[in-house]
Amino acid sequence: MDIHEHQAKEILAGFGVPVPRGGVAYSPEQAGYRARELGGEAWVVKAQIHSGGRGEAGGVKLCKTEEEVRDYAATLFGKQLVTKQTGAAGKGVYRLWVEEASDIQQELYLGFVLDRKSERIMIVASSHGGMEIEDLAEKDPDSLRRMIIDPAVGLAGYQARELAFALGLSGGQIAQMVNVLNACYRAYRDLDAFMVEINPLVIRASGDLVALDAKMSFDTNALYRRPDVAALRDPSQEDPREAMAADHGLAYVGLDGDIGCIINGAGLAMATMDMIKLAGGEPANFLDIGGGASPERVCTAFRTVLSDPNVGVILVNIFAGINRCDWIANGVIQAYRDIGLDLPVIVRLAGTNVQEGKALLETSGLPIIATDTLAEAAEAAVSLRRQNAAA
Structure with a gap:
């Protein structure tokens, strides 16, 4: 589960990460009020959507008057902001973050992610921040520093200092970086996070470090024990199909194809999508109904x-x-009758009470196509879809 920048900053600030002063706005008038409340001579207005690349898409602007803040906010609210991460549909802007402008001397990149190869938390850092990590890896791979954290020990002091030195920091900045690293690690560990990213982590003209932007993602399977984190979910930023499925406890991921899949078990779902692709079709979704599925x-x-x-x-x-x-x-059968289903349905059943299930489908009088194997089911689905598309 992803959260907004302002939510991530609030969490990280609670663990000790320095962040700029700012406030959330839900209207142009409130954005102007936030600027007046913060004081100063310049403010940065940021669209709050679950995506990177907002600046390039016109979702971030430095404003020097309250009127400019209000006018820019008015152009953002309700807009579908399209970035290279959102796809063509974009994501709706329904809240903004207004923060004090910072005098930036240098930008750093800092990320905590799960490294599946080592089965450990990995720190990824660079002395060149302000761009997406994918761009960093492509344009300046030598600038990336990686460090694995042993879960039995946690982030050791010497590791944090070593990373600070590797980024070219000196003097009091080293102690500040050690504090930031420890705070991010505790937030990652204590809240069952999946990713913590500060990009950029800036050095101000005063020499202080501050998190100018922040992202956090959380392990959905652990949200049951993190109600405060679960409460930060914003359904408006999710695929409506996935939001609907989540509300009913279904594991669903929307795809770009046209063959809908209803399957039990993640492994079987992956195999089914592979078979559809092998047959020349495109799956429209991953959907695992889980065990003990009632009608x-x-x-x-x-x-x-x-x-x-x-x-x-x-x-x-x-x-x-x-x-x-x-x-x-x-x-x-219930879906056919309650929903008024008019699309072709291919059903492949195996396992417990398979004969009883097949008998129910055969005697239902409904145009359900039953197959014995997954390959037959995939081929039938692709064939029917092609016939309907041609018609």
């Missing part, structure tokens, strides 16, 4: 898949263990 849950899964207007065929692939094939069959 009502299956019907909800159908509604979620159908919320994508691109879907032209639905493929149901169930290998029942904890699940039961007759539950799934009843769910498919």
